[in-house]
Amino acid sequence: EAQVTQNPRYLITVTGKKLTVTCSQNMNHEYMSWYRQDPGLGLRQIYYSMNVEVTDKGDVPEGYKVSRKEKRNFPLILESPSPNQTSLYFCASSFIGGEQFFGPGTRLTVL
Amino acid sequence: RKEVEQDPGPFNVPEGATVAFNCTYSNSASQSFFWYRQDCRKEPKLLMSVYSSGNEDGRFTAQLNRASQYISLLIRDSKLSDSATYLCVVNNWDTGGFKTIFGAGTRLFVKA
Numbered sequence: 001e002a003q004v005t006q007n008p009r010y011l012i013t014v015t016g017k018k019l020t021v022t023c024s025q026n027m028n029h030e031y032m033s034w035y036r037q038d039p040g041l042g043l044r045q046i047y048y049s050m051n052v053e054v055t056d057k058g059d060v061p062e063g064y065k066v067s068r069k070e071k072r073n074f075p076l077i078l079e080s081p082s083p084n085q086t087s088l089y090f091c092a093s094s095f096i097g098g099e100q101f102f103g104p105g106t107r108l109t110v111l
Numbered sequence: 112r113k114e115v116e117q118d119p120g121p122f123n124v125p126e127g128a129t130v131a132f133n134c135t136y137s138n139s140a141s142q143s144f145f146w147y148r149q150d151c152r153k154e155p156k157l158l159m160s161v162y163s164s165g166n167e168d169g170r171f172t173a174q175l176n177r178a179s180q181y182i183s184l185l186i187r188d189s190k191l192s193d194s195a196t197y198l199c200v201v202n203n204w205d206t207g208g209f210k211t212i213f214g215a216g217t218r219l220f221v222k223a
Contacts, residue, residue: 033211042198042215043155048208056208090154096209097143097202102154 002027006091006103013081014111021076021106023091029101031094032074033058034066036087037105043090049074050096081110113215114138117199120218128189132217134182134199142209144175146184147198149216155198158184189221 004025013019025032033048035058045058049068063085065077074093078085086109092100117134124130136144144161159166161173161182172185182199199214 031209035213040215043213045211045213048210050208054208058210059212088152099145099157099160100155100200100211102156105152105154 002101004091004093004101004103006089006106008106009104010107012109012111015082016080019078019081019108021078021089021091021108023074023076023093023103024072025074025093025101026072027093027101028071029093029095030071031096031098031100032068033092033100034064034074034076035090035092036060036085037090038087046076046089081108083110086110114203114212115199115201115214117197117214117217120196120216121220122217123220123222124189125222126189126191128221129185129187130189130219131186132184132197132199132219134184134214136180136182136199136201136212138201138203139177139180141180141201141203143202144182145200145202146171146173146182147200147213149196149198151196155213158197186219189219191221191223194219194221 034046035043047066049055089106091103094100146158147155148158149155165174170187174183196216
């Protein structure tokens with residue numbers, strides 16, 4: 001089944017404790033992206049990747065890192081999480097310019 | 112000004128009604144356009160792509176006006192199951208690559 005998977009689905013952590021949210025797709029998509037969704041603000045792009053080893057900042061990259069060592073994986077790293085990073089996070093993938101397929105979301109709470 | 116702006120919601124309509132959503136975008140070089148649907152606490156899913164010639168899929172019709180930088184979605188004969196948030200999405204080629212901009216979404220409630 002073609003899909004985008006994210007883990008964990010729910011995470012509660014404390015300020016400053018490094019965490020990684022994994023994202024994997026099995027559709028051989030070049031393009032992968034991370035978004036955060038907050039009430040009243042909609043989805044905002046954090047980082048995106050056009051292909052392996054090619055990543056770039058979206059609109060809200062501060063406090064996040066990404067890597068794209070393999071085509072299928074695009075982990076999101078929070079080196080030192082803060083409460084303002086409490087949000088719902090979505091990973092997505094697509095062929096460049098095409099329909100994006102989203103993962104089920106990760107609900108993160110930073111205390 | 113936001114790069115992608117949508118009608119403020121919510122829209123409350125009875126079953127069977129026709130409802131239209133509008134979306135404007137600010138980057139005249141935008142490349143591709145989509146409408147997504149998002150149910151509460153779920154991931155967004157593609158409803159339809161939007162082409163310059165307009166396109167229709169059953170009860171749904173999407174239009175793109177590049178000159179006015181305007182996208183629309185028309186839903187005919189609304190069903191209870193159409194209740195959701197509708198997201199306007201624009202893809203832009205940027206200096207660094209290919210960015211995706213989402214509108215804030217328009218909430219639709221269809222009532223019996």
